[in-house]
Amino acid sequence: MVEELIYEKLDYFKTRPLKSDWFSVFIDAYHCELREEGKMVKISIFVAVGIDMDGYKHILGYWVHKGNENLGLWSEVFQDLINRGLSKVFVFVTDNFSGLDKLLKKFFPLSDHQLCYVHFARNLRNKLSPKVSKEAIALWKKIKMAYDYDEGCKLYDQLLTLVEKNKPDYAKYLQKYKENYLNFLKYPEDIRKYVYTTNIVESINAGLERMRYDVGGYFGSMKTIEINLFVQLINLHDSWLTKPIPVLKSKAYDLK
Structure with missing residues (x-):
């Protein structure tokens, strides 16, 4: 019953x-x-x-x-x-x-x-050497705090350049999904934490x-x-x- x-x-x-x-x-x-x-x-x-x-x-x-x-x-x-x-x-x-x-x-x-975006950081640590991943995570943090989508794109491009020098195949993957990782920056700053x-x-x-x-x-x-x-x-x-x-x-x- x-x-x-x-x-x-x-x-x-x-x-x-x-x-x-x-x-x-x-x-x-x-x-x-x-x-x-x-x-x-x-x-x-x-x-x-x-x-x-x-x-x-x-x-x-x-x-x-x-x-x-x-x-x-x-x-x-x-x-x-x-x-x-x-x-x-x-x-x-x-x-x-x-x-x-x-x-x-x-x-x-x-x-x-x-x-x-949290899994993005985890993948950066797993796929890059400790030295390179440290630089990549620093950029990841800057992107997260970017003023808007355009600023985030510029920082993301810096990240792509860094990754391309060390893991070209992974850089191609990140380029393909650039917008998908940055879409949260299209929203007002105080609600971004609810969408990334x-x-x-x-x-x-x-x-x-x-x-x-x-x-x-x-x-x-x-x-x-x-x-x-x-x-x-x-x-x-x-x-x-x-x-x-x-x-x-x-x-x-x-x-x-």
């Missing part, structure tokens, strides 16, 4: 209508394993968080799929959000999964796509990781994943509705 009630609430939560306009949407995928009929099956869990034009954070949805993360699954996520009413988003914030930028433009051609990182969904993933650890390293069924995830997310969702981000509401008119 209790389980049936949870499933009713879960189903409504996952299919409920959404507002049409959103300031930002953050989406990330978490990967784990499920033990099914004695075999380990790979699972991809997508979670989407949105900040509305009044500054409130919402869990927009979550999607649990068997198999590895792929563009087909990302398409299902975008289509579901659209089917439920979401139509206008100023900026999507994601990791750089291969082909995702092009796919996002197909579904939301007018939205900015910001790649996680996927930390908001990665904290949810951390909760999933603790949940996985608590149940022995893998999940026993899709039902276990669905129910435990729903309970975690609905509690978080409800707590967010009491804590708006005032600065976003004050900037809403300017953004429109």
Whole structure:
């Protein structure tokens, strides 16, 4: 009886209508394993968080799929959000999964796509020598504090020059995604911190990781994943509705 009630609430939560306009949407995928009929099956869990034009954070949805993360699954996520009413988003914030930028433009051609700026710094440290990465991170910090998008572009070009001398292939990659890493600079300075990182969904993933650890390293069924995830997310969702981000509401008119 209790389980049936949870499933009713879960189903409504996952299919409920959404507002049409959103300031930002953050989406990330978490990967784990499920033990099914004695075999380990790979699972991809997508979670989407949105900040509305009044500054409130919402869990927009979550999607649990068997198999590895792929563009087909990302398409299902975008289509579901659209089917439920979401139509206008100023900026999507994601990791750089291969082909995702092009796919996002197909579904939301007018939205900015910001790649996680925190992961950008992590990649600079991992891909460059300690000496070069120190210089690169110094430029990364200057870009983050740039006055506007144009100034950020000039600093980014300095970073490209530095990287090109040491890792030409990586410099080509950074050139390709220049706009995606700098899109947050198109927004007012006091709201940029709400659009340049996927930390908001990665904290949810951390909760999933603790949940996985608590149940022995893998999940026993899709039902276990669905129910435990729903309970975690609905509690978080409800707590967010009491804590708006005032600065976003004050900037809403300017953004429109």
